[in-house]
Amino acid sequence: ATQIDWWHAMGGGLGEKVNDIAADFNARQDDYVVNPVFKGDYTDTMMSAIAAFRAGKAPEIVQIYEVGTATMMHAKGAIIPVYRLMAEESADFDPSAYLPAVTGYYTTPEGKMLSLPFNSSTPVTYVNRDILEKAGVDEVPMTWQGLGKALEKVVDSGAADCGLTTTWPSWVMLENYSARNDIPFASEANGFEGLDARLQFNETAVVDHIQRLAQWQQDGRFAYGGRKDEAAPKFYSGECAMMMGSSASYAGVRDNANFDFGVAPLSYDAEVIESPNNTIIGGASLWVLSGASEAQKKGIAEFFEYLSSPEVQADWHQFTGYLPITTAAAELTRKQGFYEENPGTDVAIEQMTGSAPTENSKGLRLGNMVQIRDVINGALEKIFAGEVGVQQGLDQAAEKGNALLEKFQNANS
Numbered sequence: 001a002t003q004i005d006w007w008h009a010m011g012g013g014l015g016e017k018v019n020d021i022a023a024d025f026n027a028r029q030d031d032y033v034v035n036p037v038f039k040g041d042y043t044d045t046m047m048s049a050i051a052a053f054r055a056g057k058a059p060e061i062v063q064i065y066e067v068g069t070a071t072m073m074h075a076k077g078a079i080i081p082v083y084r085l086m087a088e089e090s091a092d093f094d095p096s097a098y099l100p101a102v103t104g105y106y107t108t109p110e111g112k113m114l115s116l117p118f119n120s121s122t123p124v125t126y127v128n129r130d131i132l133e134k135a136g137v138d139e140v141p142m143t144w145q146g147l148g149k150a151l152e153k154v155v156d157s158g159a160a161d162c163g164l165t166t167t168w169p170s171w172v173m174l175e176n177y178s179a180r181n182d183i184p185f186a187s188e189a190n191g192f193e194g195l196d197a198r199l200q201f202n203e204t205a206v207v208d209h210i211q212r213l214a215q216w217q218q219d220g221r222f223a224y225g226g227r228k229d230e231a232a233p234k235f236y237s238g239e240c241a242m243m244m245g246s247s248a249s250y251a252g253v254r255d256n257a258n259f260d261f262g263v264a265p266l267s268y269d270a271e272v273i274e275s276p277n278n279t280i281i282g283g284a285s286l287w288v289l290s291g292a293s294e295a296q297k298k299g300i301a302e303f304f305e306y307l308s309s310p311e312v313q314a315d316w317h318q319f320t321g322y323l324p325i326t327t328a329a330a331e332l333t334r335k336q337g338f339y340e341e342n343p344g345t346d347v348a349i350e351q352m353t354g355s356a357p358t359e360n361s362k363g364l365r366l367g368n369m370v371q372i373r374d375v376i377n378g379a380l381e382k383i384f385a386g387e388v389g390v391q392q393g394l395d396q397a398a399e400k401g402n403a404l405l406e407k408f409q410n411a412n413s
Ligand SMILES: O=P(O)(O)OC[C@H](O)CO
Pocket: 065, 066, 067, 119, 120, 121, 122, 168, 171, 246, 247, 248, 249, 281, 282, 283, 284
């Protein structure tokens, strides 16, 4: 049988699920064997794939997180766009079957899908209901203003040491704060309209928002917990009453929380917007690397059809908390009664589909975004440690980030 290597970044239970999906596909037919290989976290996986490609040893399929999208798009000659592969193989592939907020991130301005959305998430708020009850907070406020009051009660009552933490701080507190409140994160429609996009978060309400978090970091309402998902144990352990993070943290919360937990939408800023936008996606998509043989390409097309089937997607969505990427998978999940039996699991999808995405909530398409996130997170760490003022820290991050954008623009135009 033809071998197809699939490098991915899904560790733990998610990795086992990926292995099961590949094994099921392999068992259904005899022509192809998909071999999933765990390559570390998202950054490790992307870096390994780039290095392997240069050495002529690339896998056929690689999972790349959403912030690597612009880099992959411009890696001319290194990728086979998914829309082309599926057309060449006459695969059963209908981009309109996917949720618009998901496909928007991964398509060209002409609507052509470059990579296959596989695990798309969006940030939500997890709450420890036991702590909230102890603190006398009856419902989870929808706005940052309401949240400030509720978290004050949590801390003042001694119900928990910390009010709120977050995973992926740049994604949640800058990128998604901007989208939710209809503010540009960068010019040129967040980079969708040109490589000359420049960062704008140091000139918008993001500055006040980070000021708020810096204040809360001082008074206990917020606790910074790391650049990726290192903050999750602060929530699992009951140290923090709430956590903002990926909808795909659901599996971890479900398996680790020894308390009554709930899922609420990501807060919006009542001083900025009356009715919030959708949030933007995170997670990752699957890219096909050039070098795949004719037989491998056929196998990949078949595998992608299988991955996008309502059954596989619905099962993956229900197990992980990633979004059902197709309308059919969402409908199947609803029909199966999953949302009714597991309250809160539909929050992410409601949040994504409640309104049509605007220019500010479609996503980000910025080159070198992996490095830009590091710059932003570095600035947040200094701000929260009181080493630099909020405006100064964000100005410095924007300046460094813009230099990275300019470098990418020069290399690709
Ligand atoms: O934890 P994930 O897979 O939902 O990803 C979160 C962020 O989007 C990664 O960039």
